[in-house]
Amino acid sequence: NTAAAGHVLKGHTSWIYSLAFSPDGRTLASGGWDEWIRMWDVETGRERVVLEDHKSEVYCLAFSPDGKTLASGSANNSSVVKLWDVASGTEQIELTGHGNVVHALGWSPDGRWLASGGYDRMVRVWDVNGQPGSAALQATLGGYNHKLYSVQFTSDGQQLLTAQADKVTRNWNLAAWDTTGLKPPATGKDTADPKAATVVSVEPGWVHATAFSPDGRLLACGYGRHQPDRSVVGHVEIRDVASGRVVSDLLGHRNFVHSLVFNSDGSQLATGGWDGEVRTWSVTSGSELSRTPAHDTPILAVAFSPDGRMLASAGYDQVVRTWRLS
Secondary structure: OOOEEEEEEEOOOOOEEEEEEOOOOOEEEEEEOOOOEEEEEOOOOOEEEEEOOOOOOEEEEEEOOOOOEEEEEEOHHHOOEEEEEOOOOOEEEEEOOOOOOEEEEEEOOOOOEEEEEEOOOOEEEEEOOOOHHHOEEEEEEOOOOOOEEEEEEOOOOOEEEEEEOOOOEEEEEHHHOEOOOOEOOOOOOOEEOHHHEEEEOOOOOOOOEEEEOOOOOEEEEEEEEEOOOOOEEEEEEEEEOOOOOEEEEEEOOOOOEEEEEEOOOOOEEEEEEOOOEEEEEEOOOOOEEEEEEOOOOOEEEEEEOOOOOEEEEEEOOOEEEEEEOO
């Protein structure tokens, strides 16, 4: 099966590295190496607003649960997190402290906490408390050996899950913390003891992308395996977070898998590869549901709409494409 083509969204002038749908599915945000964030009307494909205040590449985007705030993370020369008012397109606050690329963002279900992680091997937890203009750093989580690809709160807000580039995950139990200030229980200091986290390590190996399922029970890892003829076969593993056990091996991409995302109920996984294809998979069976030749160049970002009926993809060719799923 092939997904039906929707809109082609043009405006970026360099690689597009991040995509995010708003919770109501009406707005799609895109960010990339041109340092701009663009917000699009999903139904019409028209550009709503351009956010131009980042001073370096935009690597990640995440809407707050109520859809009123957009968080963005940037790279190298200006490794900051910015919070934007979605309705007006104005910047609310800039959060500093990361020493390298901010690669991952995750909101708590109630929208009070925002977690950020990246290439400096640190996770920072910010207290937004319903007032993005006054967000403040509440905790710094260390103990990581490699750059971070994913951060995600569980649906009950009691745990924070993180994944490194080497497939090591850490599970921080926030229920044991002093939630009035989100301080680790043992010391009350801003920097948490890494021993406070549950660590699951799988066999050594580097990946290009990671994604947690919405319930936090599964971790998808995307990468590529070099063949004797020097070609690359794309590979996706779905693993049980608690045990590290492989649940599914997904093969089919003809080059590295650089982006992946679960749909909202965790039943499907979408993957984008350097082969320019977008594929969707059944998480339970591991079977391929659709394969779409989406771009002529590598894909760097894929996103599911909240209702799971639409996909967005983007990458080297500087355009965003939307796709309708049957």
